[in-house]
Amino acid sequence: MKIIPLKQNKNLCWWCNSPANSKEHKFKKTDFVRIYGKGPYKDSETRPNLISPSGFKFIQGPGSNHIKFDNSLCSECNTTKSQPFDQAYDFFMEFFVKNVGIILEKETVDLREVYGTNWVQEKKNLLRYFVKHICCRVASFSFQIDPQIIKFMNGDITLNNINIDFRIKLGMWVLENEYKKTSMPYTNLFLGKLRYYGYLESNEVHRLSSWMSYSCMSICYVYDRNISHQKYPGIKDFLEGPYILFKKVDLKNCPPFKPDLGTKKLIEILENSDKALDDEDGIRYSEELMDLGLYLKYLNLKLT
Numbered sequence: 001m002k003i004i005p006l007k008q009n010k011n012l013c014w015w016c017n018s019p020a021n022s023k024e025h026k027f028k029k030t031d032f033v034r035i036y037g038k039g040p041y042k043d044s045e046t047r048p049n050l051i052s053p054s055g056f057k058f059i060q061g062p063g064s065n066h067i068k069f070d071n072s073l074c075s076e077c078n079t080t081k082s083q084p085f086d087q088a089y090d091f092f093m094e095f096f097v098k099n100v101g102i103i104l105e106k107e108t109v110d111l112r113e114v115y116g117t118n119w120v121q122e123k124k125n126l127l128r129y130f131v132k133h134i135c136c137r138v139a140s141f142s143f144q145i146d147p148q149i150i151k152f153m154n155g156d157i158t159l160n161n162i163n164i165d166f167r168i169k170l171g172m173w174v175l176e177n178e179y180k181k182t183s184m185p186y187t188n189l190f191l192g193k194l195r196y197y198g199y200l201e202s203n204e205v206h207r208l209s210s211w212m213s214y215s216c217m218s219i220c221y222v223y224d225r226n227i228s229h230q231k232y233p234g235i236k237d238f239l240e241g242p243y244i245l246f247k248k249v250d251l252k253n254c255p256p257f258k259p260d261l262g263t264k265k266l267i268e269i270l271e272n273s274d275k276a277l278d279d280e281d282g283i284r285y286s287e288e289l290m291d292l293g294l295y296l297k298y299l300n301l302k303l304t
């Protein structure tokens, strides 16, 4: 079984091996600004806070280091080289935000509506944005990025080793709509726990998985050098065709909302209600590498 080795030198860009002197946002800056404005965030009622196991951190502006990964790229890779990917993502998100109600119904996005006739190239650019995020996250934990993934980032048309699934979490949709009725609307930004499979102590990790969420949409991913079509049907096909398909995570997967649950607890429940990332092939020794945390306004509104 192929393992995911640790990097020899954590200070080098995972993409091109130049000195790593640039930090990727854990959440895209445009997403952050869409929700919270350009900043600086001063109003104690509406300012964003990062919540993680180490506590609350007040975010002063969208450029805050609290919402960036450690240095894992060089500035050339993080700006010029990845600019088309960042732009494809921004287009996709603008479309998502405007059309979320219809997307929820249809469980699909037709990328021809997002990108027009250039959708073939732009779909790959969109996926490269997600792959960049995934690589920055796992590289910040010193895991090596497979050379095939780097080829994909450099223009190769196949992507092995990474599987990406798009989900809609209906519970989160309900929660956000409840908040819209108040004077404190809430939009969800969340990174799931990064989970590893294998033994970290002896450097025998062979799979990493996690997810990132914007509002009720989650992008779930698995990085596995042993990935196969049998295990992830469709992995060979998901670069084809103009559609992004969403799987709905039903409300029945959520425990009942109790009125006395605080916002933080509710969001954790809703975000973790998707069981699809749990072991699908009986691997028992999974561990959470970290609980990076979630982002929300520091509110304690309760659903009634």
Ligand SMILES: [Zn+2]
Binding pocket: 013, 014, 015, 016, 017, 018, 073, 074, 075, 076, 077, 078
């Ligand atoms: Zn680089």
